[in-house]
Amino acid sequence: MTAVQPITRRPAARRSPLLTLGMLAFLIYFLLPLFWLVVASTKTTGDLFSSFGLWFADDFALAGNVRRVFTAQDGVYGQWLLNTAIYSLASAGGAALLCALGGYGFAKFPFRGNRLMFGLVLGAIMVPSTALAIPTYLIFAQVGLVNTPWAIILPSLVNPFGLYLMRVYAEDAVPDSLLEAARIDGAGELRVFRQVVMRLLAPGFVTVLLFTLVATWNNYFLPLIMLNNPSLYPVTVGLANWAGQATVAGGGSGDVIPLVVTGSLVSIVPLVLAFLLLQRYWQSGLTTGGVKQ
Template identity: 50%
Template sequence: MTATATKPTTTPVRSKASAGPDRSAGRRRSSTIIVTALLVVVALYFLIPVYWVFVASTKSTEDLFSTNGFWFAPTFSLWENIGRVVSYDDGIFGRWFLNSAIYAGVGALLATYFAAAGGYALAKYEFKGRNLVFGTILGGVLVPGTATALPLFLLFSQMGLANTYWSVLLPSLVSPFGLFLCRIYAQATVDTSLIEAARIDGAGELRIFHTIGLKVLTPALVTVFLFQLVGIWNNYFLPLVMLSDSELYPITLGLNNWLSQVDRLPEFYELTTGGVLLSIIPLSIAMVVLQRFWRGGLTEGAVK
């Protein structure tokens, strides 16, 4: 009788080389707690003023100064305050809201398009003096808007454009920062082989820009658009210099006009807080709606 030897079974040991990269770096509990705490602090820094505005807009003038500023009053007056805001002075707030939508919406859209076109051209076309043009435009980032408001006012006065929509809209169409961002992004993401392939297929330069360039530049365009939208919507000094007709005021100038009257008419506190609450709604909606393009646009036009 012969015994058959059984071969011992061994479980393969996975080597460290084939185990894949170590992804445990930066996941220590202490660093996670610190990062989370910093993010909470930053979130509170931005959310607490918004919360205060909402709470204040639910109070009457008496409750605004006699109750805790960070908690609601016994009487909830939000809808009454909003009703006064939209009906005061024959609905002047609605006119200010529409003016801000025109200034910010049209200005941000056209400024984004011009920045994309300029940045794409500076990144993908070779021509003499390209770096000089870019450096000159980049210098505009260093010039504050308050420094150019008075020269622009004098220029528009001579052209007959002062105290018109154009006096606020035209300066909003220029975004040196947007052009800088679009140029850098186009250099990194718009592949030259895509452009050459489109040219071989017979596409013109404008068609290439609109069908390839704009799609690849989507994350940068959304960033530029949001920066311009928020900047124009919150702009106060330029309309203050350019406009004298209250019918042309944006929300910022109109609310400041109401705030200047609270000393003699305390009920303007209710109008001001209610108007501020309504003024932040469009920016919040734009941020929520457009944030998905930051993620979705990162792979648009990618070369396989």
């Protein structure tokens, strides 16, 4: 007759009031500017300067402000938004694909100079993108790509951090046994990458995609020096131009500032939707294509 083991209860998780307060402070710090932006976008020009900044005014003017944003200057804001979407989607998709190819190659194809070249990639992460903006402009000016969409898309395809992330992710996410099995079945390297590797790298691919999408969408300095045609501006440069007009206008700045505020709110909506739509790829797919032991 076996002895009955006593049931032991796990100790309840301890909650730290100090840690909770710290997390609430960080939450307020990050959400307060967004809350102010939402509130300010619902106000008229007069209420924007006369009412309390962190609460709504009596006149809820969000619909009118949005309509003014898209109709001002013959609807140029819509063109800016479309330009930003084109630049960001092309850059994010291309950069994520290149990072997946490069990271998979570094992780699964040993070759002479692998560590040295990957060390150069790590070194490139330390170089700020603003330091490369002027040299990039001079190179693009020589080949006639300044003031074209390619002046924004091509530099954004280079993502050293994304390459580093995909290399680290591919080392553990792609089993060597699965690659060998696919090659034994007669699959070529391109087919192996397309049908096997990309499925395993989906969470990392989406991570790099989102990072590049946000970076390109919020990029300001590179489009500022590369583009001089207002019809090619992204949202960041276009809103900065409107803000500059408000500063120059002086007394008449009240008519332009609501456009800048509401336009800023509208510009972040696609990023929020992108995160919500692609979030499931981080939660699912981590075990996609796993090898049964």
